[in-house]
Amino acid sequence: MECMSLLGFGACAPDAEFRASLPFPAFDINRETIPPLLRRRSSQAMQLAFSSAAAACEQARRSPATLPSVFASVAGEIQTTDLLCSELVKPEGVISPSAFHNSVQNTAAGYWSIAQQCTQPASALAAGVDTFAMALLEVWCQLSCQGGELLLVCYDEIWPAYLAPGRGRPAFACALVLAAGAAEGSIVQIGRPQPGDAAFPPVWAPLADSMPILAAIPLLSSVSTGEWPQVVAVSPLAPGWQVDVVSGK
Amino acid sequence: MTMPPISPVAVTAYQCVSAAGDDVETLYASLTANRTCLKPLQLFDIPFETVVGEVTSPLPEIRPSLKAYDCRNARLALKALCQGGFRADVERALAMHGKGRVGVILGTSTSGIYDSENAYARLLQDGVMPGDFHFLQIQTAQATAEFLQRELGLQGPCYGISTACSSSAKALAAAQRLIATGCCDAVLVAGVDSLCRLTLRGFNSLQLISPQACRPMDAERQGINIGEGAALLLLERPSAENAGRPRLLAVGESSDAHHMSAPHPDGVGAATAMAQALQLGGRDVGQVDYINLHATASTLNDLSEARAVVSLFPNPPPCSGVKGLLGHTLGAAGAVETIVSLLALERGFLPGTCGLMRPEPECLFPVVGAPNMELSPRLILSNAFGFGGNNASVLLEAA
Numbered sequence: 001m002e003c004m005s006l007l008g009f010g011a012c013a014p015d016a017e018f019r020a021s022l023p024f025p026a027f028d029i030n031r032e033t034i035p036p037l038l039r040r041r042s043s044q045a046m047q048l049a050f051s052s053a054a055a056a057c058e059q060a061r062r063s064p065a066t067l068p069s070v071f072a073s074v075a076g077e078i079q080t081t082d083l084l085c086s087e088l089v090k091p092e093g094v095i096s097p098s099a100f101h102n103s104v105q106n107t108a109a110g111y112w113s114i115a116q117q118c119t120q121p122a123s124a125l126a127a128g129v130d131t132f133a134m135a136l137l138e139v140w141c142q143l144s145c146q147g148g149e150l151l152l153v154c155y156d157e158i159w160p161a162y163l164a165p166g167r168g169r170p171a172f173a174c175a176l177v178l179a180a181g182a183a184e185g186s187i188v189q190i191g192r193p194q195p196g197d198a199a200f201p202p203v204w205a206p207l208a209d210s211m212p213i214l215a216a217i218p219l220l221s222s223v224s225t226g227e228w229p230q231v232v233a234v235s236p237l238a239p240g241w242q243v244d245v246v247s248g249k
Numbered sequence: 250m251t252m253p254p255i256s257p258v259a260v261t262a263y264q265c266v267s268a269a270g271d272d273v274e275t276l277y278a279s280l281t282a283n284r285t286c287l288k289p290l291q292l293f294d295i296p297f298e299t300v301v302g303e304v305t306s307p308l309p310e311i312r313p314s315l316k317a318y319d320c321r322n323a324r325l326a327l328k329a330l331c332q333g334g335f336r337a338d339v340e341r342a343l344a345m346h347g348k349g350r351v352g353v354i355l356g357t358s359t360s361g362i363y364d365s366e367n368a369y370a371r372l373l374q375d376g377v378m379p380g381d382f383h384f385l386q387i388q389t390a391q392a393t394a395e396f397l398q399r400e401l402g403l404q405g406p407c408y409g410i411s412t413a414c415s416s417s418a419k420a421l422a423a424a425q426r427l428i429a430t431g432c433c434d435a436v437l438v439a440g441v442d443s444l445c446r447l448t449l450r451g452f453n454s455l456q457l458i459s460p461q462a463c464r465p466m467d468a469e470r471q472g473i474n475i476g477e478g479a480a481l482l483l484l485e486r487p488s489a490e491n492a493g494r495p496r497l498l499a500v501g502e503s504s505d506a507h508h509m510s511a512p513h514p515d516g517v518g519a520a521t522a523m524a525q526a527l528q529l530g531g532r533d534v535g536q537v538d539y540i541n542l543h544a545t546a547s548t549l550n551d552l553s554e555a556r557a558v559v560s561l562f563p564n565p566p567p568c569s570g571v572k573g574l575l576g577h578t579l580g581a582a583g584a585v586e587t588i589v590s591l592l593a594l595e596r597g598f599l600p601g602t603c604g605l606m607r608p609e610p611e612c613l614f615p616v617v618g619a620p621n622m623e624l625s626p627r628l629i630l631s632n633a634f635g636f637g638g639n640n641a642s643v644l645l646e647a648a
Contacts, residue, residue, distance in 0.1 A: 001430075075389055076411065081447075085362070088446045089370040100451030101510040101636050104358065105390050105411035110637020113504040119518060121502035122639060123419055126390035127408035134408040141426035146252045162372065164384040192432070195349060195404075 001144040005179045005186030005248060007062065010055025011220060012048050012155075012173040022217070024224035027055065035115050041098065042111075044157035045077055048173035049108040050115070053153045060177035067151040067177065068120040068142065069109060072135035074128060074156050074212050075168070076105035082160045108155065132215040133234040133241035137193045143180035152176045156213040167210045174216045182249060188223050191244035198233040198242035208236035219243065254531045256429045257498045257646070258484045259491040262338035264329045265588045267478035268302030269575040272332040277592050279574060283601040283620050286575055287462045287474050292363075295449050298460040302476025302576025303444055304328075311396075317386040318396035320361030321443040326393050327400065329441075329479035338483055339401055339437055346434035352405035354424045355394035356417025356440045358580030358635075360409070361387035363445035393441050405433050411580065413635030414543070416440065417480065418583025418643050422500035424484050440480040440584025448475055448579060455510060457547050463577075464604035465544035465570040466551050466616050473545045476576020480584035495594050497587075498644040501526030505638025511549055512634060516557025519543075522640035523561055523630055530644040537566050538626035539599050541590045543634045544570025545577050546604070554632065555611045565614030567621070573604030583633035587643050590631040594647045597625035 011026035013019040019026045029047045031039055033054035042050075049071060057064045080103045087093035104110075106124035113122050127134035132154055139152045153175040159168025182189055200208065201218055208214040215236045222232050222245050229246040264272060268286040269279035279286060287300040308324035309331060315323075330336050343351055368382040386392050391409035398407045406427060410420045417440025424436035452458050452475060459472035485491060503525060505518035512519065523540075527533060540558060544551055558565050571589050578585045589600055599621040608616045627647040634640045 074385075081362075084447055084451070085366055085369045086373070088366055088450060089373050095450045095454045097451070097454040097456075097510075100447070100454055103447070103451070104413045104636050106413060106635070106637045106639055107509070109412070110504075110509050110639065113506045113638060114508070117506050119504050119506045119521065122412070122504045122637070123410060123423075123502075124412050125408050125410050125423075128385050128389060128391045128395060130407070131391075134406060137406055137427075137432065138408070138423060141423065141430045141432060144430045145255050145426045148252075159384075162378050163388070 001180055003182060003189040003191050004140060004143050005183035006188050006190060006223060007177040007179055007186055008056045008060025009174060009176045010052040010059060012051040015170045018170045023221040038111055038115060043077055043080055044171060045155055046108045046111060048157060048171060049153045049155040052173040052175035053112060053151060056175035056177050062177055064116040065118045067149055069112060069122045069151040070135060070139050071109040071124045072131050072154045074126055074131045075159050077103050077107045078159050079157055129212040129237060130235050130241060131212055133193055136234055136243060139178055140192055143178060147180045149177060149179040152178060154213050154216055156211060169211055172211060172213055174220060186248035188228060188248045189246050193234060193241050193243050195239060196242040197239045198231045199238055200233040200236050205236060212236055252529060255425060255499050255529050257487060257496040258425050258428050259487045259494045260482055260497055260591060261485045261491050261494050262335050262483040263481065263588050263591055264332045264335040265478065265480045265585055266304055266325055266329040267575045267578060267585055268304060268476055271306050273592065277596060280600050281620050283603050285462045285573055285603050292444050293446060297453055299458050300462055300474050301444060302474065304477055315396060315399055317383040318392060320364035320387045322361040322393045322441050323396040325443055325479040326397055326439055326441045329481045335481060342435040342483060342485060343403065348402060348404040350405055350434040351403045352427050352433040352436040353394045353398045353403055353407045354420040354436055354438050355409040356420035356580050356583060357390055357393060357409055357411055357442050358413050358416055359442060359445055359448055360390050360392050362447055363443050366446050397437060397439055412639040413637060414579050414582055415633045415635035415639045415641040416580035416583065418500060418633035418641035419502060421497060421587060421643055422502060425497055428484060428486050435483060435485040438482045438484060438584060440581035442477055442579045442581040444475060444477045459546060462604055463546035463573050465546040465572050465602055466609050466612055467605050468607045468609050470546040470548065470551060473547050474576045476578040478578040478581045478585045480581055480588050482584060493648045495591055495648055496646045498530030498646050499526050501529060501642045503640045507638050510636055512553035514553060516553040518638055518640045519554055519557035519634055520561045522642040526630060526642040526644040532628060534562050536628050537630055539566050539593060539629050540568040541586050541629060541631040542568050542570040543632040545572055551609055552611055555609055559613050567599055567615045567617050569600050569602040569617035571600055573602060583641060586631050590629045590645050593626055594629060594645060598622045599624050599626065
């Protein structure tokens with residue numbers, strides 16, 4: 001496979017000030033993207049993931065029911081996990097069964113498959129500061145081996161402050177619908193993620209250090225501003241991972 | 250959906266630490282003896298009765314330069330790495346392929362959260378997390394992968410897959426794709442999960458924990474027992490040198506799209522995963538010699554899996570599950586039970602189902618009770634299904 005094609009993307013940033021600073025269109029959480037029965041108990045992580053995923057599928061004009069998915073998040077359902085850990089250490093702590101099964105990393109992936117009635121494979125991965133880069137590599141490998149199209153959703157809700165002081169905010173999600181090879185109607189074509197020393201834009205480096213999923217910003221910025229061809233850093237640290245971005249067709 | 254076949258990869262080395270032994274030799278001995286290794290929990294107190302698959306032998310210390318990664322999960326992984334020449338095999342691959350060409354893919358459900366729980370106890374007491382708590386090196390899902398990468402001096406792709414109990418089966422899938430696409434020449438796959446209060450008490454809140462040793466696929470099964478383990482597999486591109494090693498042919502994956510914590514009642518997603526593994530691996534149902542079942546011993550899971558086998562196989566092969574022996578190792582289960590299946594392929598036997606007395610009536614296939622030392626399977630499916638309806642089935646073939 002020579003490249004993968006971006007067919008649509010969506011970004012979600014609940015903090016209005018942060019959202020306004022982004023060099024690409026982003027939206028607040030759209031709770032309408034979550035079925036009513038799931039909405040009440042949905043975590044911020046799930047709301048972020050669903051909001052961006054629905055926007056990406058809409059822009060790509062693809063039905064979510066048919067797309068395999070990869071969900072990537074540094075810390076997953078960290079607010080629910082934090083709540084459970086806090087209860088576990090109390091003498092009379094209460095563990096709710098639904099909180100427990102909603103604490104797994106693939107909570108958003110699982111509910112997405114249920115909400116969309118999508119029986120395609122769904123994965124959930126984490127790679128610390130390289131989460132966005134490894135997510136791109138995973139989808140590259142899936143598209144390369146299997147062809148077709150898929151949905152990538154990268155998200156992180158706010159982390160409880162004491163877990164990693166000074167890090168874990170702002171909340172953010174982005175979703176990309178990608179196709180194997182050079183597909184008609186693509187916005188851009190993205191090359192294979194490779195190790196390299198492309199510099200992460202200094203203006204975004206402090207934020208990406210705080211919230212590693214924001215390593216997606218330079219790629220989305222390139223897509224949105226039409227600055228290509230270019231080599232884009234997808235890791236917040238150099239040497240890290242990078243991709244070539246060229247014009248779509 | 251029909252997908253193109255995937256190139257097989259060689260499994261050039263594997264090791265496993267679990268309640269059933271500190272290495273694959275003791276695991277093999279435990280499998281052939283088929284006596285449960287499940288015992289009362291020693292690591293911490295829990296407010297209910299059960300038995301667990303606990304690793305009670307000493308765990309190695311993490312070297313000072315990697316102290317930030319120190320947690321039970323990393324120690325279990327390090328213990329497995331140091332067994333029976335496995336580390337030397339990874340170092341041979343590293344020397345042959347180069348450090349940037351060897352990846353690490355981890356499957357885990359709870360990573361180092363046992364140690365996080367200890368830190369939360371300090372938070373409750375002192376109002377602050379202890380200074381040696383490192384969130385991104387202990388708790389997040391890639392932590393033990395990063396530890397192994399640094400411990401071994403590898404520089405290839407490195408990430409954790411965390412899809413609950415299918416995690417490390419899906420890690421095998423990701424690793425195979427990394428080799429098939431030329432992104433890596435070798436990948437260390439690690440399935441590692443450690444006992445923690447979160448999973449013990451969480452599964453108890455779902456009323457899924459059995460007070461006694463579990464009885465997978467038995468008509469009177471009462472639920473699951475949690476276990477822990479570290480299972481490491483070295484995957485490499487097939488070559489003349491590794492022609493004598495077993496092959497990972499494919500991993501089938503699917504979603505139930507049904508319920509977060511209960512499987513599809515008819516096992517539709519499970520059957521799809523098995524069928525997809527066969528399709529991707531270029532084999533058909535009639536060629537499968539043995540199925541290593543996920544068989545957690547929960548009422549719904551076993552029924553769903555039994556129906557999946559019956560729906561896919563006109564003449565099902567012998568099936569068994571090993572969780573009555575070593576517990577449900579959760580995110581590690583896919584890799585642990587892939588190693589059980591590799592032992593079956595390489596040493597010529599069918600593992601038994603420890604705890605089985607009277608099979609579930611819907612098991613319309615032979616459930617292996619006592620280990621069968623007469624049959625030598627050549628093609629095996631090993632199942633792993635998780636929360637979120639996340640299904641994977643690993644297809645393995647003898648050399």
